[in-house]
Amino acid sequence: MAPQRFQEQFEQMQRSMPDVPLAMGPDDSAEFVYEKGVVLARDGEEARLVEDRVREHFTAFTGLTADHVRRAGPETNRSGITRIQVGDPGHGDRRGDRAVAGALRALREAEGRAGRRLVSRNHVVSIAVNCCPGDEPVPAPITGAPNPALVDGIYDADTAIGVLVVDTGLMRDYRSYPPLARAQGDAQLNECDDQGILQQYVGHGTFIAGLVAAVAPNTDITVRNTLNDAGAILESEFGEKLFESVDANGWPDVMSLSAGTSNGRTDGLLGVDAFMQELRDQRTLLVAAAGNNASATPFWPAAYASLPEYENAVLSVGALRGDGEYGACFSNHGSWVKAYAPGERLTSALTGFDAPVPYVYQHSTYDACRFGFAYSCTCQSPRHTGVLTEERETTTAKPDQVMFEGFAHWSGTSFATPVVAGMIAAHMTAHKETDPRAARTQLLSGNTEFAEVRGAHVPALRPATWRPVPVVQLTPPA
Known part of the structure; x- marks a missing residue:
């Protein structure tokens, strides 16, 4: 069941x-x-x-x-x-x-x-199979700062790294957040329902773009709204949409993709096979989320990183918990996940900063981690009651509503992924590297930091401006 x-x-x-x-x-x-x-x-x-x-x-x-x-x-x-x-x-x-x-x-x-x-x-x-993505967004103080914090750097149009985010679109007032003032692309469709309440997953693409901009200021960021329909699309349409995403402006240096699916197989998705073959022959590096099912089952397209013909073209990214020392409870894992980055309670712009916008939680939190971990994970904290949970349980509890004024805390491999995409772009700028796939190899081979995920020691990519979030450990990590 x-x-x-x-x-x-x-x-x-x-x-x-x-x-x-x-x-x-x-x-x-x-x-x-x-x-x-x-x-x-x-x-x-x-x-x-x-x-x-x-x-x-x-x-x-x-x-x-x-x-x-x-x-x-x-x-x-x-x-x-x-x-x-x-x-x-x-x-x-x-x-x-x-x-x-x-x-x-x-x-x-x-x-x-x-x-x-x-x-x-x-x-x-x-963008969310059963974890939404790792949790739902939580308001962060408008007077606060993003995490990872903004890197000091100069934008140079001649050397800027092209980053394409394939996700939901940009919020209408995204330019009120200065790091995204130069971002371009598609608008987020249907931001609010008839009552003016933010719909689920709205702001996902804007949040991701904000993370890229924080880690890598010398970037030209384009956001496509391929996944506007509640963050979901049929595989039969996805390959075509990926082609469309690169048609307008050409193949980028780095593509950040925080979506996918498992399929019970180890040979990829039939619906994206043609796109992946063309990607393989380009210079673009696809940085893809490993998924939030707490599973070792390959999650595609990220798991293409484990296939020999795609290992240089795809980098799969799992999520570390708040302290960066262990894997987040929700993160997929296994040999097909090639790197991990902070992905729990990151801070970025969910909406613009023009006016507060309400949001009603869809899922209720749990009394304990639903994956069996015993630290203060996002499954259980902060507490809230959600619409969908209460509908299933037919209770009279009122769903919780919050107000977003710009910043949010959010968790998921969805957000570890743009952190790594930004680190690749920043490496290219710092080392005057023009080949994103070479930058991937250099970044991983030069990395000396590791974390523990399900008993394995894995490469941990932690941006210099990322600040660990305190973790309350109830028992030794799972």
Whole structure:
């Protein structure tokens, strides 16, 4: 049975994508979310093969016939992916989809002969799978300072490092925060609901851009609103959107991506395969979040860093807890995570500084860490009651509302990622390095700091201006 936070997040995704029936996978676990009744295949001959094999396979299923199998949308040009309907999307419930499972089984033999995957679920790629991202934002004093603090540095248009943030868009008043005055890109859509209350994940992209600007002032930051729909997008659309994100201004030096999904496999996402192949042949470095599931299961696209053909093109980033000495409770981990950076209770601009804006919490905090850690983590502190939790528990408790006036504290691998993207950019400026992939190698090989994550000693990238946040240790770390 999927845990409470995942159930709540699933409901939030379904509300934001009302025309796309969703299921949990695999089989009511908290690993990923996918579209019911549909699978993905590469355009052309492979798509036809998938259709034929699924039709043959489904003759053995009661209630499923060959008539269910058909193209579910136009073939794309850039990502090279076709959606194929293999069953009734309205059949069954959120606990899984037997038609999709049957379609995957139908291709196993053919995949074995081909030596590669031919079919895939259509996963939901999200900035938050079950941890929202690590927590929800908490107001920080308007008179305070970002953490990491602003690095002293001079902006030089001729040498500035191009950083592309693929996320939610920029808040309408983002330029009222001086470090973001030069940032450009897409606007955040639908900042507030009908009552003027900030919607969930609004400000995520602005917060990330603020972290990059703090660590690396000599940057040209562009933010794309690829993930405006509650921070989620179907895999079938994600590859195309990634291509669109680089089309307007060309491939950047560094791309910061704080989104992804697991898929139960070790060979990547079918829907982004074409984009990743093109990325591999560019000079851009993709810095990608490892995810917030407290899991060792590969999280894509970050886990491309573990594939030999992409190890120089992708840097996967996990999160350290507030003191920077151990992994944050929510952070994914494993050999595929190549570096860790502070990612708990960082401080950046959530909104602009023009006027206070209210926010109502969506998830309630826990009495103890939901991942079994025993320090003062973001699962339980600061305390608040949320809308989605109370809806599920049918209680009369009133959700907590707060006011944001600019700064916020927020946690997640979502935010460790732009810290590292900024450190790569700052290294390029300081060492007059023009190759971001070479800068990645230099930064990691020259790093002498480590942290402990699940018993392993891992590279820890801590910006010089980052200030540790005190941690109350209840028992030795998990």
